[in-house]
Amino acid sequence: MxxxxxxxxxxxxxxxxxxxxxxxxxxxxxxxxxxxxxxxxxxxxxxxxxxxxxxxxxxxxxxxxxxxxxxxxxxxxxxxxxxxxxSKTGNLDTWIHFVGVGGTGLSALARIAHNQGHIVTGSDREESPNTKALRKEGMEINVGHSALHLMRRCEDDAKKTALPTTLVMSSAVPSNNVEVVAAEVLGIQIFKRSEWLSRITDSQNLVAVAGTHGKTTTSAMIAVALRESGTDVTAVIGSGVQQFPRGQGAVLGSSNCFVLEADEYDGAFLGLKPLISVITNVEWDHVDLFPTEASTRTTFRAFAAKTVKGGVLVLCGDDAGSKSLKDVFGEDAQRRDTYLKAEHAVVTYGLGVENDWQATALTPNPEGGTDFVVVHNAVPVARVNLPQPGLHNVLNALASVCVCSILGACEATAGDTQCKAQNLASFADVHEQELRMAASKAAFALSSFKGIKRRFEQIGRIPNVVTVFDDYAHHPTEVRATLQAARQRFDKQPIWVVFQPHTYTRLVAMMDDFAPAFSAADRVIVTDVYSARELEDGERTARALADAIVGPPVSYMSSLGQVVERLAWELPAEQKAQGVDSNSVEDIILIAMGAGDIYKLGPELIKKISIDGAV
Incomplete structure (x- = not known):
């Protein structure tokens, strides 16, 4: 237009x-x-x-x-x-425009493009922490969608109008979005996020981490461990990583190794060609796209099959859904004694002794996390002192050590032309000493892993009243895992949860699984559903969840503002009722949980309690 x-x-x-x-x-x-x-x-x-x-x-x-x-x-x-x-318009070769840039996936891609020297602009329907952060980093980010965002004056010719060369759109953006429509008419190249990911990773040694749960933390651990071990990787992660520059979710490296959190939503990961594919688990989710668990497994199987020749498929052997994909490359790829000459290798990790990579001798550590020994093919190769709590994080860290060990051993012995191995895993197995050294480096790096945003992230504290955590859990399995981790670190303190359900379809389909998932909490508050891409009245559904939860006392409050007002006086009052000496009272652990805008609750609550002078 x-x-x-x-x-x-x-x-x-x-x-x-x-x-x-x-x-x-x-x-x-x-x-x-x-x-x-x-x-x-x-x-x-x-x-x-x-x-x-x-x-x-x-x-x-x-x-x-x-x-x-x-x-x-x-x-x-x-x-x-x-x-x-x-004669008065032209494409600006270095200009890329991102539509839906406030999302975690697209904001990371915008950062990569910006760090590569492109002119980056973007838009989203509402302001968010990501849009604010991108703006602070020097990108032009607009709130709301308009064709106005696709035009600017050429710097070298004030009479000429410049247009973007490329528009990248989030999978959540509809095709009739005004900026997408304008780009179509103007002849601007349009890429969906999945297509753009395929384009920028095609020539890289890609490590793609997928899974219903744990893919963000696992991909972040791999990227941090590789960088700490001396490999300057490029990484795109779906959340802010504390050890990346400015705590952002993307980092541009100088090597040809690319670590990517691979998202299954809308089949976004099916255009990738990973050298190493990691699947942490496979469970039914995104019920608006996957009608059954079988359809979910079919999609993950298609992703696993995208692993390139000579590559490795890394599966969690403790998870039934992930383990069901072992046969994707046939029998020879699954067995250590036969995958030496196979075009692919399939390796497993987990707590069970049947796995190729095993975590054993798990012990709680003073940091509230877990120490464990990494065993590869029945031989101990490293010891990890993990600061993060929870069995799910042990598995995430184990997968990271596995990947970093394979890559490290292959990199250290890249000049070996005598080895007849046909894939990375068998090549690494042949060079056992280099593999053990790479495992030790990865384990050491994980001992100082600082975590990622919105994954049991401590937001603030009012001493002797409350410590507030923010967590992204929005699936029953994730809720149980987060509460198990919280109990590991805060065994004797009361744990309260404010849960914001994410999408009506997920909540309705998984209501029976959500009901017992909060049993490890001492109190639960349920707020209205965060609708995201769906249009429906969610009050009745959220109330139904509050009625269905079994175990702890549960209440329903429609808005986050209502929750803040209530907790701002109830938390201090609850603590004062515990004893005369307020300094001897341990904090209540409050977890704001969900994938919507529940992240706003923690800072607002801390501010409200402080202003009210209730403590």
Whole structure:
């Protein structure tokens, strides 16, 4: 869609509207439409209106003006005007525009592009921590969607309008988004997030970490461990990593190794070609896309099969869904005595002795985490002192040691041309000494792993009243895992949970699994459903969950503001009731849990208690 001047009108186009943008003039000649809207530059409006008055609408355009729902007007270009327009516009080769940039996945890709030297702009429907952070890092980020965001003046020619070369859209952005529609008409290249990931990782040694749960932490651990071990990897993680620059979710490295959190939503990971594919677990989720658990497994099987020749498929052998994928490359790839000559290798990790990589001798440590020994093919190779609590984090760390050991051994012995191994895993097995050294380096790096944002992340503390944590858990399995981790670290302290369900479809489909998932908590507050991409009244559903939860006392509060007001006086009052000496009272552990905007609760609650002077 074409405009005059430095500003665009705000387009709200349906598919039917798009169909009208290319047509024919009354004289039968092909034509295009140009747009002028309420926000067009004043001088351009005056110039255009002057031309209309002088020449007359019908004589100039040969057709009536078409008015869009928001008041924008479409005019046809004459062939002369079309030539004039093309001489005044051009693509800016280094400009990439991201639509839906506030999401964790797309914000990380925007950072990579920005760090590579591209001009990066973006937009999202609402402000978020990611949009604010990107703006602080020097990117132009807009709230709301408008075709205005796809145009700027050329720096070397003020009379010429520049357009992005590329538009990258989140999988959550609909195809009739105004910026996507405008890009289609203007001939700007459009990539879905999955397509863009495939494009930027195609020439890299890709480590892709997938799974229903744990993929964010595992991919972050792998990236941190490799970087600490001397491999300058590029990484795109779906959450902020404390040990990345500015705690962001992406880092640009100088090596050809790329660590990626691979998302199954909308089949986003199916365009990848991993050298090492990791699948932490496979369980039914995203019920709006996967109607059954079988359909989920089918999608993960397709991802596993994308592992390139010579690559390795790493599976959690303790998880039934992940383990069911062992046969994806046939029998020879599964057995150590036969995968030496196979094009792929499949290795497993877990707590069970049947796994190729095993975590054993688990012991709680003073940091509230877990110490354990890594065993590879029945031989101890490293000891990990993990600061993070929870059995799920032991498995995440074990997968990381496995991947880093294989990569490290292969890198250290890259000049060995005598080895006849056909895949990375068998090559690493042959070079046992280098593998053990790489495992030790990874284990040492994980002993100082600082965690990632929104994964049992401590937000703040009011001494002797409350310590607030933020956690992304939004699936019954994740809720149980987070509460197990909390109990490991805070065995004798009361644990309260504020849970914000994420999407109606997930909650309705998994209601029976959610009901017992909170049994390790001492109190639960349920808020309204965070609808995300869905449109439905969720109050009845959230109330139903509050009624269904078994074990701890449960209450329902519709809004986060309501929760903050209630807890701001109840938490101090609860602690004062415990004894005369308030300094001897241990904090209540409060976990704000969910994948929506529940992250806002912790900071607001700490601020409210402090301002009210309740302590």
């Amino acid at each position: 074409h405009v005059l001047g430095t500003n665009w009108c705000k387009l709200r186009c349906t598919k039917e509207t798009l169909g009208e943008m290319k047509g024919r003039r009354r004289d039968g000649r092909a034509c295009r439409w140009r747009v002028r809207g309420r926000r067009a530059e004043k001088n351009d409006i005056q110039a255009l209106e002057g031309r209309l008055l002088r020449k007359g609408l019908a004589a100039l355009f040969g057709a009536d003006v078409k008015v869009l729902p928001d008041g924008s007007r479409l005019f046809q270009f004459t062939s002369q005007e079309e030539e004039e327009r093309e």
